[in-house]
Amino acid sequence: MNLRSRTIPRWRHALYAMLAVAGAALFGAAGMAQDEAEAPARGAPPxxxxxxxxxxxxxxxxxxxxxxxxxxxxxxxxxxxxxxxxxxxxxxxxxxxxxxxxxxxxxxxxxxxxxxxxxxxxxxxxxxxxxxxxxxxxxxxxxxxxxxxxxxxxxxxxxxxPARDTPRDEDSSGAGDGEKPASAPKSNEDxxxxxxxxxxxxxxxxxxxxxxxxxxxxxxxxxxxxxxxxxxxxxxxxxxxxxxxxxxxxxxxxxxxxxxxxxxxxxxxxxxxxxxxxxGAMTKLLAILSNPNVAFILMLIGIYGLIFEFSNPGSIGPGVIGAISLLLGLYALNQLPLDYAGLALILLGLALMIAEAFTPSFGVVGLGGVVAFVLGGAMLIDSDQPEFQLSWGTIGGTAAVSVITLVLILGYAWRAQRKPVATGSEEMTGMEVEVLDWANGEGHVWAHSERWRARGPHSLAPGTMARVERLDGLTLILSDAPTVHE
CATH class of the missing domain: 3.90.226.10 (2-enoyl-CoA Hydratase; Chain A, domain 1)
Structure with missing residues (x-):
């Protein structure tokens, strides 16, 4: 027992010594590797x-x-x-x-x-x-x-x-000798x-x-x-x-x-x-977007896309493209010295042109919209640098496209929505049909080049005309019509 108790500590001491030597060797190797890695850097040119x-x-x-x-x-x-x-x-x-x-x-x-x-x-x-x-x-x-x-x-x-203050004429001012000349008050712009x-x-x-x-x-x-x-x-x-x-x-x-x-x-x-x-890529993209002409066109594409999406819900494509374009355009304009009066005039012009498309006013409202749009485009970017100003070609071109797009296309879409329904039960309600055969208040009629089952007044007879009141499933419910088929 005594021999064993004395032997175990010796082995432990030997193990600790080996671990210490191994650790020192590892640290030394790491230091040498670091020195070797830094050596080329120290010898590299500035x-x-x-x-x-x-x-x-x-x-x-x-x-x-x-x-x-x-x-x-x-x-x-x-x-x-x-x-x-x-x-x-x-x-x-x-x-x-x-x-x-x-x-x-x-x-x-x-x-x-x-x-x-x-x-x-x-x-x-x-x-x-x-x-x-x-x-x-x-x-x-x-x-x-x-x-x-x-x-x-x-x-x-x-x-x-710069102009200096000059003494006033004593005859006109009445100022005596030794009086300080009064400076003219400066305007807000000055x-x-x-x-x-x-x-x-x-x-x-x-x-x-x-x-x-x-x-x-x-x-x-x-x-x-x-x-x-x-x-x-x-x-x-x-x-x-x-x-x-x-x-x-x-x-x-x-x-x-x-x-x-x-x-x-x-x-x-x-x-x-x-x-x-x-x-970098983001810098190049920002260089493109910070062009005010690009930003302006993106903003208009965004507005048009959203207008078309709201006019035709469910089309999805114009709405997605419009939302992305509008966000990019607004982000780009936010990087530029924006004149908010110009932006307000552009939005007013678009609103007036939309109003002209939906409620025709013989061009008065639309013309006002075009004028507001052009003035807003000219005022939009507050900078003396030509590179950061909207070109007149862009302003004129987008104004013309806006007029054509909003007045013609949106006007057509609005009028199409107001037309009577051309399909379904709503379309057949009120239409006149020809009675083919009739007995005891029911029979068959001819509608849309097809033979339909129908119910209605007992007074109807083959060859007469009747009016559709409603649909009951696939059966037409008829009423008398004044027109007689010849």
Whole structure:
């Protein structure tokens, strides 16, 4: 007993020692494997990711930049380069892009390219938001004056100096020497224009101060629509340098300090590997839907589909297509600067055209609907960018289709519903039939080119005409008719 009790603990100690050795070996092997896996990464060249922005800045562009920033952070890229060539775009989308850039942990560089490209209007704000800004030869930047559809009243045109207050004529005003001239009261439109301009100036100046760029010229670009060539932009401290291609851009950026959301970082871009970030499927779909012409047509298809479904319950197809199209159209319009007065006019126009189809008024109501529809289409998108405005071709074409569709097709469907029933017992009630044979109040009649059993007055005789009162199963119940068959 004593020998056995001393032997068991020794085996346990030996087992524990073996397990400890095995565990240490496993951890050591795992560490070596991790070191081997990280060794190629440490020896790999720096990573520079590129996202190309072309055309007008809109919801799709905002999503593209947000996705690019997320991808660059996920892959721990050394720099994200936004290659920009844009005429400008929507203010809301521009602010979303700037927020994505400023909140990025990865340094973001702005590069106006290719030669002949420009970073106008919204593009200027985006360039000022990036940590490093460069331009290709033959490009330009500026013209960042905020305007609304048709131009914002009260804002000076590019190159035009805002009017200053001038002293009033003493003879006409009666003001004595030393009196301050009174300024004319500003209209609401002028006040709104001044607020928009001052807000834009404060925004771009804050971006300039964040990265140590020329804030005075930025204000000039907003207030007076000033523009600069690539060389002038470098001379005036708007961008850091001119780069003819991506290789030169990476070489010139190397070693510069950049402010990011994670703090100041020194760029390591010498010989960096370039990776292009392609827009995702949702971004491409949003780019299509954010076209106001596409969104407008989808909305109309949705409205027409639902109207046809309500006019012909059970058809299913038009209702399903209409619901999907309407939701897509409304989603797309919600991404754009929508003028709700324009939307209300479009809906009013459609309602008036439907009323014309159901209750003809010799075109008065329908004509009013067309006018409201066209005016609403012209006002629907509140933007100065042609890419985000409804084309007159789309407005005119959809107005014509609406008139034809709603007046002719819906009018025909409505009149068809009001016609007498052409089948079933309801159709036979009241029709006249010819008596073929008759005895004791029953016999047979001829109706719809068929021989029917019938019951009715005893006075009926073969060859006479009778009127159907109702059906009792497959038997016609008759009454006397004044017409006699010759």
């Amino acid at each position: 990573l520079a990711m590129v996202s190309t922005i072309t055309g007008a800045i809109g919801p799709a562009t905002a999503r593209q930049v947000a996705d690019a920033v997320a991808s660059a952070e996920e892959r721990r890229a050394d720099v994200l380069i936004l290659k920009i060539d844009t005429p400008g775009g929507l203010v809301t989308s521009t602010r979303e892009i700037i927020s994505s850039i400023l909140e990025s942990d990865v340094p973001v560089a702005g590069y106006v390219a290719p030669a002949g490209g420009h970073a106008a209007s919204a593009g200027t704000y985006i360039i000022y938001a990036t940590g490093i800004a460069a331009m290709a030869p033959g490009t330009n930047i500026g013209a960042a004056t905020p305007v609304s559809i048709g131009g914002m009243p009260g804002l000076p045109s590019p190159g035009e100096t 006040a709104m224009a001044a607020k928009a301009t001052n807000d834009a100036v404060a925004h771009i100046r804050s971006l300039a101060e964040l990265h140590g760029r020329n804030a005075d010229w930025a204000e000039e670009a907003v207030r007076e629509g000033a523009s600069l060539s690539a060389r002038e932009a470098v001379e005036q401290g708007v961008v850091e340098f001119i780069a003819s291609d991506m290789g030169e851009l990476l070489r010139l950026m190397h070693g510069r300090e950049v402010v990011t959301a994670a703090g100041t970082r020194v760029l390591n871009t010498e010989g960096a590997a370039l990776t292009e970030i392609e827009p």
